[in-house]
Amino acid sequence: MSTVYALLFIVATLVLVIGLARKIIQYAKTPAPLKIPTTPAPTTQAGVVMRLFREVVFFESLFKSTKWTWIFGWMFHMGLFLVLLRHVRYFIDPVWLPIQLIQPFGIYAGFAMVLGLAGLLVRRIFVDRVRYISAPSDYLWLLLLIVIGFSGLMMKFVAHTDVVMVKQFFHGLWTFSWGSLPMDFPLLVHLTLVVILMVLFPFSKLLHVPGVFFSPSRNQVDNPREKRHLAPWAKALEEQK
Amino acid sequence: MAKTDFEVPELHEYVDVPALEEGVMAHLSPFVAKPDHQEPLNFPGELVEDWHDKTLAKLDDLRSRYRSLQVYLDACVKCGSCTDKCHYYLGTKDPKNMPVGRQDLLRKVYRRYFTFAGKYFPKLVGAEDLTRETLDDWYSYYHQCSQCRRCSVFCPYGIDTAEISMAAREILDSIGYGQKYCNEIIAKVFKIGNNLGLPGPALADTLEGLEEDVFDETGIEVKYPLDVKGADILLVTPSADFFAEPHVDGLIGYGKVFHEAGVSWTMSSHASEAANFGMFIGSYENMRRVSMRVREAALELGVKRIVFGECGHAWRVAYSFLNTLAGPFDFLDPDYPVPQHICEFTNDLIEKGKLNFDKSANDHMTLTFHDSCNVARATRMGDKPGGQFEIPRAVIKAVCNNYVDMHHETIGEKTYCCGGGGGLLTDDLMEIRVKGALPRMTALKNAVEEQGVTHMAAICAICKSQFTKVLPYYGMTMDQIVSVHQLVSNAIVLTGQKTEDDESEEQEAEG
Ligand code: HEM
Ligand code: HEM
Ligand code: SF4
Ligand code: SF4
Numbered sequence: 001m002s003t004v005y006a007l008l009f010i011v012a013t014l015v016l017v018i019g020l021a022r023k024i025i026q027y028a029k030t031p032a033p034l035k036i037p038t039t040p041a042p043t044t045q046a047g048v049v050m051r052l053f054r055e056v057v058f059f060e061s062l063f064k065s066t067k068w069t070w071i072f073g074w075m076f077h078m079g080l081f082l083v084l085l086r087h088v089r090y091f092i093d094p095v096w097l098p099i100q101l102i103q104p105f106g107i108y109a110g111f112a113m114v115l116g117l118a119g120l121l122v123r124r125i126f127v128d129r130v131r132y133i134s135a136p137s138d139y140l141w142l143l144l145l146i147v148i149g150f151s152g153l154m155m156k157f158v159a160h161t162d163v164v165m166v167k168q169f170f171h172g173l174w175t176f177s178w179g180s181l182p183m184d185f186p187l188l189v190h191l192t193l194v195v196i197l198m199v200l201f202p203f204s205k206l207l208h209v210p211g212v213f214f215s216p217s218r219n220q221v222d223n224p225r226e227k228r229h230l231a232p233w234a235k236a237l238e239e240q241k
Numbered sequence: 242m243a244k245t246d247f248e249v250p251e252l253h254e255y256v257d258v259p260a261l262e263e264g265v266m267a268h269l270s271p272f273v274a275k276p277d278h279q280e281p282l283n284f285p286g287e288l289v290e291d292w293h294d295k296t297l298a299k300l301d302d303l304r305s306r307y308r309s310l311q312v313y314l315d316a317c318v319k320c321g322s323c324t325d326k327c328h329y330y331l332g333t334k335d336p337k338n339m340p341v342g343r344q345d346l347l348r349k350v351y352r353r354y355f356t357f358a359g360k361y362f363p364k365l366v367g368a369e370d371l372t373r374e375t376l377d378d379w380y381s382y383y384h385q386c387s388q389c390r391r392c393s394v395f396c397p398y399g400i401d402t403a404e405i406s407m408a409a410r411e412i413l414d415s416i417g418y419g420q421k422y423c424n425e426i427i428a429k430v431f432k433i434g435n436n437l438g439l440p441g442p443a444l445a446d447t448l449e450g451l452e453e454d455v456f457d458e459t460g461i462e463v464k465y466p467l468d469v470k471g472a473d474i475l476l477v478t479p480s481a482d483f484f485a486e487p488h489v490d491g492l493i494g495y496g497k498v499f500h501e502a503g504v505s506w507t508m509s510s511h512a513s514e515a516a517n518f519g520m521f522i523g524s525y526e527n528m529r530r531v532s533m534r535v536r537e538a539a540l541e542l543g544v545k546r547i548v549f550g551e552c553g554h555a556w557r558v559a560y561s562f563l564n565t566l567a568g569p570f571d572f573l574d575p576d577y578p579v580p581q582h583i584c585e586f587t588n589d590l591i592e593k594g595k596l597n598f599d600k601s602a603n604d605h606m607t608l609t610f611h612d613s614c615n616v617a618r619a620t621r622m623g624d625k626p627g628g629q630f631e632i633p634r635a636v637i638k639a640v641c642n643n644y645v646d647m648h649h650e651t652i653g654e655k656t657y658c659c660g661g662g663g664g665l666l667t668d669d670l671m672e673i674r675v676k677g678a679l680p681r682m683t684a685l686k687n688a689v690e691e692q693g694v695t696h697m698a699a700i701c702a703i704c705k706s707q708f709t710k711v712l713p714y715y716g717m718t719m720d721q722i723v724s725v726h727q728l729v730s731n732a733i734v735l736t737g738q739k740t741e742d743d744e745s746e747e748q749e750a751e752g
Contacts, residue, residue, distance in 0.1 A: 023315070030308040033525060035561045036401065038393045038618055040626035040654060055397065064655075065322040065395035073320065123321070128261055130321035132336045133345065135367030137358070138319050203357045204366075208398055211316030216309045217390075217399035222621055224561045225578045228568045233306055234525065 002180040012198040019202025027214040031231035041222035072119030079113025114149040151190040259334040266335040270381040274419035281428040285417035323392040332676030340392030340402040383409040387663035389614035407523025422667035435480035435514035472507035478550025479702035494726030512538035515555035521664035536567040547580040553613035553701030560620040598732040607643040612656035613701035640732035651684040661707030
């Protein structure tokens with residue numbers, strides 16, 4: 001059984017990394033032929049970095065829009081971020097100091113994450129506009145993440161699992177010398193769903209993660225008069241005539 | 242007021258986000274282009290037989306050439322942030338007029354044919370087959386988007402529905418299912434030089450008439466030159482400025498400003514149009530062909546600078562795209578940005594104290610300013626981000642005593658579209674134009690009632706034409722919309738011009 005999980009994780013990691021890399025290469029290679037930043041936009045590259053930073057860390061545009069979605073969405077993502085940082089301890093040894101330091105906050109982060117997700121789910125079900133645009137997969141993503149979070153919290157607070165074993169298993173994956181996993185139900189649920197998440201990531205709307213960095217309306221410098229911007233295919237078009 | 246076969250929304254204090262009503266706007270689509278309108282743009286004359294494959298091929302081509310399209314099709318998480326941001330949704334309640342609803346019309350097909358999930362689990366991710374009905378849906382709803390970019394302000398990934406609309410229209414054009422209004426106009430530009438099809442001699446006539454009018458009014462010989470070789474400045478302005486009210490009053494204003502600045506300037510009969518509807522149909526090639534006329538005119542006339550008149554989407558093409566499409570402009574004077582907006586030009590002179598105004602000439606009005614969407618969210622003026630909001634207001638405040646802003650959620654980057662942009666300024670789309678004007682009309686009405694606003698100024702030919710038409714539907718009058726340079730024109734005191742005060746003093750001296 002442990003071997004099955006080990007293989008699953010190896011495959012899932014490959015799918016995630018290769019799938020994401022392919023998408024990122026596609027985005028990077030596709031030219032943006034025209035200057036289309038949503039203005040007012042920064043006029044320098046440093047300004048663009050700041051704009052993206054605010055977008056990624058604070059969800060600036062969402063904040064301008066709807067406070068409820070922002071609160072739940074931000075709670076979920078910040079929770080997720082801390083939880084994932086906390087999880088780094090399963091994969092490395094010794095554990096870096098910053099990761100050690102956030103451990104206590106990480107615990108609350110799990111709750112924030114699940115609460116945020118629940119809020120987003122309620123909004124998706126009850127706001128008619130959001131319900132209209134939702135496909136089954138949009139609900140399933142939320143459910144998947146909720147169950148991952150819930151099973152994690154179960155392990156933390158209700159049915160403890162042997163974290164030392166878990167660590168040995170995942171740390172061993174680096175060298176293909178995994179030990180065995182504790183066969184606890186919450187853990188197996190947790191891990192199975194995480195595998196699903198990793199495999200589906202590059203084929204789903206989770207592409208918003210690379211997408212936000214490649215969005216021309218957010219990542220372009222507002223300097224079209226100062227600097228001529230020309231895509232390779234547009235250049236070819238020019239030379240034809 | 243015009244008779245209508247649709248219900249004009251009532252104005253309330255606020256625009257409430259409506260509960261959705263599916264399909265209520267499905268009946269509305271613009272007239273389809275005829276072969277005569279399609280072919281000059283290198284599009285097939287009518288719907289091609291293998292439209293299914295051609296549509297998919299074009300979609301595939303576009304997503305490989307436009308990063309925006311590829312990323313936007315992938316990245317949407319259906320967060321709903323944009324759902325209540327479109328004036329057309331607020332005015333019609335049709336969920337396919339919610340920005341994400343509009344995007345999904347194309348995204349469903351993209352997913353079905355180009356993504357793993359959509360190919361094998363279409364139901365799960367909401368992917369759908371491309372059918373003949375899909376095309377009609379696209380035709381209908383992608384022509385109910387004014388490409389105003391308001392949705393992109395609020396989307397956490399900046400997903401700009403305008404980009405999707407442009408791509409969809411480009412696909413439709415490429416299979417022979419184009420829109421008459423836009424394509425007929427572009428064909429006219431290729432043939433005659435401007436959207437209205439005014440030939441050179443007619444322009445010369447009109448401009449001569451303007452010179453006479455200004456002379457009668459001021460006693461000063463202000464010139465409105467056409468095709469003058471060796472002039473310093475080429476003015477490119479929307480052709481509506483040549484005759485329609487209130488546009489032409491703006492043109493009179495530009496002429497007076499140039500006169501006072503003491504610069505030599507000219508218009509061109511070859512580039513007698515600032516508008517560039519190539520943008521609306523998402524066609525890089527056609528947009529470039531229209532833009533090249535500006536370059537050709539600048540070279541032929543040997544000018545040193547290019548200035549654009551008041552027009553929203555034209556300023557977007559000019560500011561954001563002209564250098565790309567028709568550059569480089571290394572043959573022009575490097576001391577000035579290429580191109581410049583007339584408001585930048587006028588504001589510079591105001592800041593240098595070179596213009597004299599009698600602000601009381603505008604005292605019969607209390608003004609507010611409508612930020613045109615393309616200027617607000619797709620361009621800049623001056624050196625600093627946001628100059629596109631400050632500079633036109635600075636100009637207005639320099640020439641008017643009474644100015645107030647509309648509600649802050651409806652101006653600046655959050656401005657609401659007039660309802661007629663993006664190639665919708667045609668009578669066959671009157672219903673969506675009137676309904677889409679609801680948020681702006683609400684804000685204006687409130688400013689009228691609470692702050693005594695009498696007139697709204699704008700710097701866009703489409704906005705001005707649209708408001709002239711829709712204001713009466715909402716119980717206001719068509720002359721409440723004015724040009725910014727009309728206000729300048731009213732207040733400017735030309736050197737040597739006799740003001741009323743002078744005249745009365747003279748009379749006293751004589752008497
Ligand atoms: C660069 C990092 C990321 C940024 C900037 C980001 C940003 C956002 C934003 C702004 C939203 C919309 C608001 C909301 O519904 O929460 C969103 C939604 C979502 N994000 Fe992320 N995200 C990031 C990473 C992730 C990751 C790593 C995951 C999953 C493991 C994820 C999963 C989701 C999901 C499932 C939704 C949809 C929520 C719903 O259904 O309402 N995000 N993201
Ligand atoms: C290989 C990947 C993962 C492993 C091995 C793993 C393992 C674990 C374990 C052993 C716990 C229990 C912690 C304890 O008892 O102290 C836990 C908790 C948790 N996990 Fe995971 N997990 C993984 C991935 C994820 C992912 C991707 C998410 C989120 C999307 C997640 C969310 C949580 C949460 C919210 C908790 C509870 C709060 C906490 O202890 O931090 N886990 N996980
Ligand atoms: S670009 Fe403007 S008109 Fe089009 S969907 Fe977005 S908000 Fe609506
Ligand atoms: S705001 Fe952006 S991500 Fe959210 S639903 Fe609209 S288009 Fe999709």
